[in-house]
Amino acid sequence: MDVNKLLRRLYAVSWLSWQELSNWTHPLVFIAYIIVRPLFGILLYAYIYVAIVIASGKVDPSSAFYLITGASFYNYIGNGLYGVVWVIHDERDHYRLLKYTYISYPSLQGYLIARGLVYYLIGIALSTVSLVVGLAVTGLGIQLLPNIPLLIVNLIIGAIWCTSLSIVVSSLSLFSSEYGPLIAESMGGLLFLVGNVIFPVEKLPCWLYLIAEAIPMKEWMEITRYSINVNYPISNIFDLLFSEIVKTMVYVIFSYVFFRIMDKLVRIKGNLEASMEH
Amino acid sequence: MLALRSRKSTLLRTAIARAYVRIKGGNREPSWILWEVILPLLMISSVVYAYHSLGAPPKYIGFVILGGAMMSFWFNVLWGMGTTLYWEKETGNLEAFMVSPAPIEGLLLGMALGGALNTLTRALSMIVMGILFFDAKFDVNAIPSALVIFLLTLSVLYTLGMGLASLYLMYSRSGWRASELLQEPIMFLSGLYYPLNVLPMMLQVIASLLPLAIGLDGIRKTLIIGKKIWDLGPHVLSLITMTVIFTLIAKRLLKYMEHKAKKEGRLILRWM
Numbered sequence: 327m328d329v330n331k332l333l334r335r336l337y338a339v340s341w342l343s344w345q346e347l348s349n350w351t352h353p354l355v356f357i358a359y360i361i362v363r364p365l366f367g368i369l370l371y372a373y374i375y376v377a378i379v380i381a382s383g384k385v386d387p388s389s390a391f392y393l394i395t396g397a398s399f400y401n402y403i404g405n406g407l408y409g410v411v412w413v414i415h416d417e418r419d420h421y422r423l424l425k426y427t428y429i430s431y432p433s434l435q436g437y438l439i440a441r442g443l444v445y446y447l448i449g450i451a452l453s454t455v456s457l458v459v460g461l462a463v464t465g466l467g468i469q470l471l472p473n474i475p476l477l478i479v480n481l482i483i484g485a486i487w488c489t490s491l492s493i494v495v496s497s498l499s500l501f502s503s504e505y506g507p508l509i510a511e512s513m514g515g516l517l518f519l520v521g522n523v524i525f526p527v528e529k530l531p532c533w534l535y536l537i538a539e540a541i542p543m544k545e546w547m548e549i550t551r552y553s554i555n556v557n558y559p560i561s562n563i564f565d566l567l568f569s570e571i572v573k574t575m576v577y578v579i580f581s582y583v584f585f586r587i588m589d590k591l592v593r594i595k596g597n598l599e600a601s602m603e604h
Numbered sequence: 605m606l607a608l609r610s611r612k613s614t615l616l617r618t619a620i621a622r623a624y625v626r627i628k629g630g631n632r633e634p635s636w637i638l639w640e641v642i643l644p645l646l647m648i649s650s651v652v653y654a655y656h657s658l659g660a661p662p663k664y665i666g667f668v669i670l671g672g673a674m675m676s677f678w679f680n681v682l683w684g685m686g687t688t689l690y691w692e693k694e695t696g697n698l699e700a701f702m703v704s705p706a707p708i709e710g711l712l713l714g715m716a717l718g719g720a721l722n723t724l725t726r727a728l729s730m731i732v733m734g735i736l737f738f739d740a741k742f743d744v745n746a747i748p749s750a751l752v753i754f755l756l757t758l759s760v761l762y763t764l765g766m767g768l769a770s771l772y773l774m775y776s777r778s779g780w781r782a783s784e785l786l787q788e789p790i791m792f793l794s795g796l797y798y799p800l801n802v803l804p805m806m807l808q809v810i811a812s813l814l815p816l817a818i819g820l821d822g823i824r825k826t827l828i829i830g831k832k833i834w835d836l837g838p839h840v841l842s843l844i845t846m847t848v849i850f851t852l853i854a855k856r857l858l859k860y861m862e863h864k865a866k867k868e869g870r871l872i873l874r875w876m
Contacts, residue, residue, distance in 0.1 A: 350781065351781070359781055359784075359785060362785050362788070362789065363784065363785065363787065363788045364788075365788075366788035366789040366791070366792045367788045367792075369792045370788065370791055370792045370796060370797065373792070373797075373798055373802055373803065374651065374654060374655070374658075374797050374798060375658070376798075376802050377660075377664070377797075377798035377799065377802040378655075378658045378659070378660050380802050381660065381661050381664070382659065386658075389657075389658055393654065420694065504633070504636075505635075505639075508636075508639045508643065511643055512639070512642070512643055512646065515643055515644075515646030515647055516646060518646065518647060518650050519646050519647075519649055519650045519653075523650065524650055524651070524653075524654040525650065525653045525654040525656070525657040525658075526657060529653050529656060529657050530653065
């Protein structure tokens with residue numbers, strides 16, 4: 327494997343992602359643009375907590391911490407998912423480039439992974455800004471004791487399983503121009519619902535809890551909370567980490583095999599370039 | 605006189621034709637409707653579960669369900685109205701519209717009527733699901749009052765959508781991004797998941813300038829608190845005033861942007 331070649335490709339595709347994302351305006355406007363949405367998003371969730379405090383008259387810092395960290399770090403996963411999954415729809419229906427990408431880049435799967443990288447980096451920045459703002463709005467005066475190496479490791483693992491999941495979703499989206507965007511949006515919503523984001527998944531009905539168990543998001547979110555503040559109570563960090571890594575490995579293998587099968591099938595069926603107008 | 609009547613008739617016929625396409629197109633695939641109901645329900649369910657886990661009063665569940673239902677109209681205004689002309693340009697239909705005798709106002713009116721009707725079915729399904737799955741409670745006697753506020757809110761929102769459409773016609777991809785930017789801030793300021801009185805006074809003042817915030821607040825006050833329409837005079841007055849102002853602005857803006865786009869050759873400029 328030629329690592330230099332691989333890195334050059336990665337750089338070129340990441341650069342393309344960045345340009346597609348940002349070249350419609352000035353850099354400062356772009357920064358404001360990417361910050362505004364998560365900023366108001368976190369305010370939306372922070373005021374859920376404020377509404378409860380006003381209604382009950384009780385302050386509950388642990389609930390506020392849970393809500394704010396979940397909503398903040400969802401930006402990382404949500405952004406990464408969007409970055410990978412939306413490519414198929416954008417390139418096929420909007421820019422009409424998918425066929426050119428398909429024949430010019432050695433592997434569509436590799437291309438999708440590379441397209442998502444910039445989104446994860448932006449996701450980290452957005453999560454950080456959201457966390458700071460969210461903690462300030464909820465008036466959370468707790469001293470955070472972060473475990474930075476664990477946070478970094480968890481972010482990397484998160485990017486791996488999220489990209490694998492996104493590859494699976496993208497491969498489904500290859501078949502349908504009509505349903506592709508809906509599948510992508512639904513996956514984001516599903517992760518928000520079953521990922522320990524703004525409430526503990528134990529509150530879910532049994533059948534939804536099973537879905538939560540099948541996705542590493544639940545563990546990822548808990549480890550993220552713990553790595554931000556080691557005083558956050560969790561059962562056993564090693565068990566959680568082990569469970570997350572095992573699930574991630576399953577997702578990586580499954581996504582690779584699944585994408586190859588779908589890729590073959592989609593070409594046989596001739597759906598690769600079937601856009602909305604067909 | 606005859607010319608005016610003929611112009612009005614063309615406008616109406618265009619609106620009906622465009623509304624037909626939108627209604628037919630939006631409902632030709634039943635599975636889409638299912639997706640469009642389930643998708644926002646995923647987020648709404650998350651917030652309902654969060655409220656449950658935080659021990660919120662039961663009326664908050666109703667707040668969330670109504671917020672989600674009304675928000676679908678706002679999304680329709682942004683993506684179904686605002687970005688319409690941009691999408692027509694991207695798909696190559698805009699030039700056909702421009703050379704036909706159909707007025708753009710008629711097209712947008714049709715979009716508004718068709719879009720509102722399509723969204724109504726989704727919003728109602730959301731409310732029904734909220735009642736069935738989350739036991740959301742609403743005052744049935746307040747439905748007529750809520751209906752008045754609802755219709756007034758729609759008229760403001762869709763006239764605002766017409767104004768946005770003209771902006772996006774001109775600014776294309778930047779306009780698309782503007783639509784994205786108008787999601788979360790409006791959701792936050794309109795009190796999507798909570799009553800407006802939890803916001804600081806300054807933000808409540810800003811919210812009082814947003815038609816969605818006023819409409820949503822009015823509908824919640826009727827269906828959840830049980831107020832009657834005569835208790836909501838300021839809401840009604842604000843919504844009527846906004847409808848008149850936004851209609852005038854949208855009309856002028858549309859003419860101006862169309863002229864400017866033609867002058868700068870942007871009508872058929874794609875992917876920019």
